[in-house]
Amino acid sequence: MVPVPARTEAWSEASTMCNDMSSNTLVPCPDCGHLLATQAETCPRCARPLRTPSPREGLLLRTMNHAVSAVFWIPVFLLLVLLGTGAIAYLLGYFSPPP
Ligand SMILES: [Zn+2]
Numbered sequence: 001m002v003p004v005p006a007r008t009e010a011w012s013e014a015s016t017m018c019n020d021m022s023s024n025t026l027v028p029c030p031d032c033g034h035l036l037a038t039q040a041e042t043c044p045r046c047a048r049p050l051r052t053p054s055p056r057e058g059l060l061l062r063t064m065n066h067a068v069s070a071v072f073w074i075p076v077f078l079l080l081v082l083l084g085t086g087a088i089a090y091l092l093g094y095f096s097p098p099p
Helices: 009-022 056-091
Strands: 026-028 035-037
């Protein structure tokens, strides 16, 4: 088998295929080794959460990202509105020198 270079189209295709194939297989629990379906959310033996629900930190970070982007984009937006208004006013002749 030819090794597929990482992060290429073929690589992502191959990994997608692997994911599809492994979706119905059993995986050992990382803690106790009990075989679990990959869809299982917790291990029935040791109750280890397998698919961690979206963590609070992630939500907080995403909210912060939104806040940061808002703080960044609002002045940009206002500046663009000002520039646009100025440009429109200029085009309409408000700034034309008096005759
Ligand atoms: Zn387990």
